[in-house]
Amino acid sequence: xxxxxxxxxxxxxxxxxxxxxxxxxxxxxxxxxxxxxxxxxxxxxxxxxxxxxxxxxxxxxxxxxxxxxxxxxxxxxxxxxxxxxxxxxxxxxxxxxxxxxxxxxx
Amino acid sequence: xxxxxxxxxxxxxxxxxxxxxxxxxxxxxxxxxxxxxxxxxxxxxxxxxxxxxxxxxxxxxxxxxxxxxxxxxxxxxxxxxxxxxxxxxxxxxxxxxxxxxxxxxxxxxxxxxxxxxxxx
Numbered sequence: 001x002x003x004x005x006x007x008x009x010x011x012x013x014x015x016x017x018x019x020x021x022x023x024x025x026x027x028x029x030x031x032x033x034x035x036x037x038x039x040x041x042x043x044x045x046x047x048x049x050x051x052x053x054x055x056x057x058x059x060x061x062x063x064x065x066x067x068x069x070x071x072x073x074x075x076x077x078x079x080x081x082x083x084x085x086x087x088x089x090x091x092x093x094x095x096x097x098x099x100x101x102x103x104x105x106x
Numbered sequence: 107x108x109x110x111x112x113x114x115x116x117x118x119x120x121x122x123x124x125x126x127x128x129x130x131x132x133x134x135x136x137x138x139x140x141x142x143x144x145x146x147x148x149x150x151x152x153x154x155x156x157x158x159x160x161x162x163x164x165x166x167x168x169x170x171x172x173x174x175x176x177x178x179x180x181x182x183x184x185x186x187x188x189x190x191x192x193x194x195x196x197x198x199x200x201x202x203x204x205x206x207x208x209x210x211x212x213x214x215x216x217x218x219x220x221x222x223x224x225x226x
Contacts, residue, residue: 001168034212036151043201043219044151049212087151091211094156094165096141101150 002027004088006099013106019075021102023088028068032092035064035073038101039084047086048073080106108132108215110202115220122192126220128185128202133215136160136180139205141213142187144198144222154200155187159208170196192224 003026013019023033031051038044046055048064051071061076075082083106088099114126128140142154155176156165164176175188185202199221203213 036213038151043216044213045216046206046212046214049206049210055214085150089151089153089212091213094153095167096153096156096211098151098153 001095002029002090002097004090004097004099006086006088006102008102009100010103010105013078013104015078015080015106017078019078019082019104021073021086021088021104023066023071023073023099025069025071025090029090029092031067032090033064033066033071034089034091035062036087036089036098037082037084038087039081044087049091075104078104078106108204110204110215110217112200112202112217112220115200115222117223117225118192119226120193120224122224123188123190124192124222126187126189126200126202126222128187128217130183130185130202130204133204135178135183137208139208139211140178140185141203141205142176142185143201143203143213143216144196145201145219146195146198149198152198156211157185189222192222194224196222197224198222 033051035048036044052064085101141156157176173191199219202217205211206214
């Protein structure tokens with residue numbers, strides 16, 4: 001099975017900082033990668049799919065890139081409401097594995 | 107607007123069984139694969155199982171294979187998860203999720219979740 005590895009596992013940044021989270025697949029998955037945000041105590045929400053397509057209603061400060069095995073989620077200017085745990089997920093085939101998560105604090 | 111409402115969680119002893127349900131509305135239910143995702147307390151997200159729109163194809167995580175059964179009733183617009191031989195490590199919030207499109211299986215809509223606690 002393909003493993004998904006995120007880094008870092010946690011980070012702390014200041015408001016306005018540019019934040020980058022990486023996700024690596026153990027085998028190529030083309031662009032079948034999604035990013036989710038889970039705020040404390042809340043249900044996860046879909047941020048990005050197809051590696052770089054922003055889901056409707058998601059602020060443009062979020063962006064995704066990558067293909068194959070290496071992917072990146074970028075928050076261009078961190079806002080207080082972005083405090084959350086972020087997960088990547090492969091969805092091209094089962095098992096639709098999630099990364100272990102990256103906790104982002106201010 | 108899509109709504110997914112899970113039910114059926116609760117406290118069960120190790121070795122016991124539970125049946126989760128997910129009532130869906132606001133989507134063309136039979137067109138979409140549906141899945142269950144769980145999250146143990148303080149832990150990350152774990153994909154559990156997926157079923158195709160017509161119910162003919164199912165997939166399971168190795169951790170639940172042989173113990174859990176996913177099914178759906180398209181006439182009742184409901185998704186199910188039959189859980190048998192439950193273990194302490196199955197303790198988690200179980201989320202019902204749909205897919206973005208019939209062809210793009212990112213998880214777009216999530217229910218609020220139902221808590222399953224496996225404990226003596």
